[in-house]
Structure formats: C-alpha cells, structure tokens
Amino acid sequence: MNALLTVNNLSVEYHSRGAIVPAVKNLTFSIAKGHTLGLVGKSGCGKSTAGLAIMGLLPENESRVKEGSLFFQGRNLLNQDPEAWRLTRGREIAMIFQDPFSSLNPVFRIEDQIKEALDPKSGSGHSARAKELLDHVQLKDSQRILNSYPHQLSGGQRQRVMIAMAIAQNPALLIADEPTTALDVTVQADIMALLRNLQREYHMSVLFITHNLGLVKGFADDLAVMFKGSIVEQGPTSQILKNPQHPYTQGLLNCIPKLAPSTGPIPLLADEYMEA
Numbered sequence: 001m002n003a004l005l006t007v008n009n010l011s012v013e014y015h016s017r018g019a020i021v022p023a024v025k026n027l028t029f030s031i032a033k034g035h036t037l038g039l040v041g042k043s044g045c046g047k048s049t050a051g052l053a054i055m056g057l058l059p060e061n062e063s064r065v066k067e068g069s070l071f072f073q074g075r076n077l078l079n080q081d082p083e084a085w086r087l088t089r090g091r092e093i094a095m096i097f098q099d100p101f102s103s104l105n106p107v108f109r110i111e112d113q114i115k116e117a118l119d120p121k122s123g124s125g126h127s128a129r130a131k132e133l134l135d136h137v138q139l140k141d142s143q144r145i146l147n148s149y150p151h152q153l154s155g156g157q158r159q160r161v162m163i164a165m166a167i168a169q170n171p172a173l174l175i176a177d178e179p180t181t182a183l184d185v186t187v188q189a190d191i192m193a194l195l196r197n198l199q200r201e202y203h204m205s206v207l208f209i210t211h212n213l214g215l216v217k218g219f220a221d222d223l224a225v226m227f228k229g230s231i232v233e234q235g236p237t238s239q240i241l242k243n244p245q246h247p248y249t250q251g252l253l254n255c256i257p258k259l260a261p262s263t264g265p266i267p268l269l270a271d272e273y274m275e276a
C-alpha cells in the first residue's frame with residue numbers, strides 16, 4: 001500500500017490535576033493516498049486526541065506523546081519543530097471540527113477568514129479565490145456569505161465555510177472530526193456528499209472521525225474501531241461490516257438504524273434540497 005500517513009504505536013496521555021489519563025494507547029494504522037479511514041468509537045475513546053496529535057494541536061502543557069511515530073510523506077511529524085508544524089498545518093494536513101461556530105472568529109467577516117487560510121505567498125487574487133472556494137463547497141450566494149459574519153450563517157453554511165478553508169491550500173490529508181454531529185440530519189447528508197465529492201476531486205486522503213458507524217458505511221474504505229484508547233478491530237469497511245470480530249464493533253453495528261441507506265455511494269443531493 002502506498003501510505004500517505006502511517007501512525008505507529010502512538011500513545012498519548014493527559015495530565016490533569018495530578019492524574020494521568022492514558023487517552024490513546026498504542027495506536028497503529030495507515031491511510032493510503034486518496035483513501036478514507038473511518039476512526040470509529042464512542043465518546044471519550046480517544047478519537048479526537050488521535051486527530052489532534054496528527055495535526056500537532058495537542059494542548060501543550062496538559063498532554064504528552066508518550067511513544068510512537070507519525071510518518072507522513074516519508075518523515076516523522078513528531079520530530080518537527082513548531083515552525084515546521086505551522087507549515088504542515090493547512091498546506092499538507094487540514095482539520096475540520098464538530099462545531100464550526102467555535103472555529104470561526106465571531107468578529108471577522110467570512111471573506112477575511114478565508115483569505116487568512118489561503119497561502120500568503122500566492123499574494124493577490126485572494127478575493128477571487130475566496131469566492132471560488134465558496135462556490136466550490138456549493139454555497140449559493142457566495143458574495144453575500146463573504147460579506148457576512150459567522151453568526152449570520154446557518155450551521156450547515158458555517159461548516160461549508162470551514163471545509164472551504166480546509167481545502168484552500170489543497171492538503172493531502174483532511175481530518176474530519178465529527179463534522180456533521182452538530183447538524184440536522186438532512187444537512188448532515190449534504191455535508192457528507194460534499195466531502196465525498198471534494199475528496200475525489202482533490203485526491204485527498206481523509207481521516208473521518210465519528211461515533212456513528214452508519215455515517216461512514218458508504219464513505220470509508222477502511223475502518224478502525226477504537227475502544228478505551230485502543231484500536232480493537234481494523235480492516236476494509238465491507239469486511240468489518242459483514243463479519244465484525246469484536247463484540248464492541250457488533251454493538252456499534254446494532255446501533256445503526258435499519259432504515260439507514262446501505263453501503264452504496266451517497267447520492268449528490270439535487271440543488272433544490274440544499275439549504276439556502
């Protein structure tokens with residue numbers, strides 16, 4: 001496999017009021033170029049901690065990478081200095097989060113925040129590029145949105161803006177941490193379809209973090225199921241869904257509503273179904 005990212009034996013702990021919390025334990029997985037890995041497990045099992053470690057965004061004074069390596073494009077990210085991390089984020093690896101509101105700055109217009117996410121070296125033409133990006137994430141009325149402040153947008157629109165900022169520099173890896181959990185179900189489906197299309201178009205690899213196995217069924221090539229900080233099962237999605245080995249995975253599968261769409265591709269919703 002032509003791996004873009006190889007996480008090897010990664011262990012992360014938090015230090016909280018004298019106590020040590022082993023949040024991630026001996027995590028090992030790879031993501032191939034252009035592939036999607038679904039990192040699945042219930043709340044508190046360590047999914048976000050893993051994502052933040054790969055992004056170099058673990059809280060500095062409260063956490064420690066105890067062991068392991070993160071090989072990305074052939075180099076170990078854990079050996080990078082802060083300046084190299086700053087260059088990696090956005091250009092090579094981007095991340096979107098559950099709550100797009102808290103990731104946007106309330107006092108700046110969307111246009112300024114998107115320009116901020118663009119490569120400063122590319123200089124002029126940022127306004128045109130910002131509009132192009134919003135068109136790309138299928139936001140109607142992009143000019144009005146560029147002039148808006150975050151509170152003037154719906155949750156789905158804000159998440160589209162965050163996705164636009166994440167893809168602005170064409171990263172090789174997108175980490176999506178519960179990107180639809182705070183959204184209504186219909187908007188959720190639109191965002192999933194959008195991510196899928198962008199992934200194909202940009203040939204991105206995606207680490208899709210979710211507690212909802214049903215959501216990644218038709219999206220992830222491979223799954224890694226986490227339980228209490230460790231991966232208990234991983235492999236091709238179809239294989240795990242057909243024949244889950246671990247009781248915890250079987251439990252997760254039983255949680256998928258029977259009416260959920262099956263493993264086929266997520267259809268692109270017609271324009272009239274998109275929120276205004």
Ligand SMILES: Nc1ncnc2c1ncn2[C@@H]1O[C@H](COP(=O)(O)OP(=O)(O)O)[C@@H](O)[C@H]1O
Nearest residue numbers: 014016021023042043044045046047048049062
């Ligand atoms: N900043 C922190 N300080 C102390 N413990 C933390 C911190 N962040 C997360 N944790 C703990 O680490 C574990 C894993 O959390 P997290 O990675 O957020 O899980 P998930 O994303 O799967 O819900 C949990 O027990 C959580 O309480």
Ligand SMILES: [Mg+2]
Nearest residue numbers: 047048049177
């Ligand atoms: Mg989380």
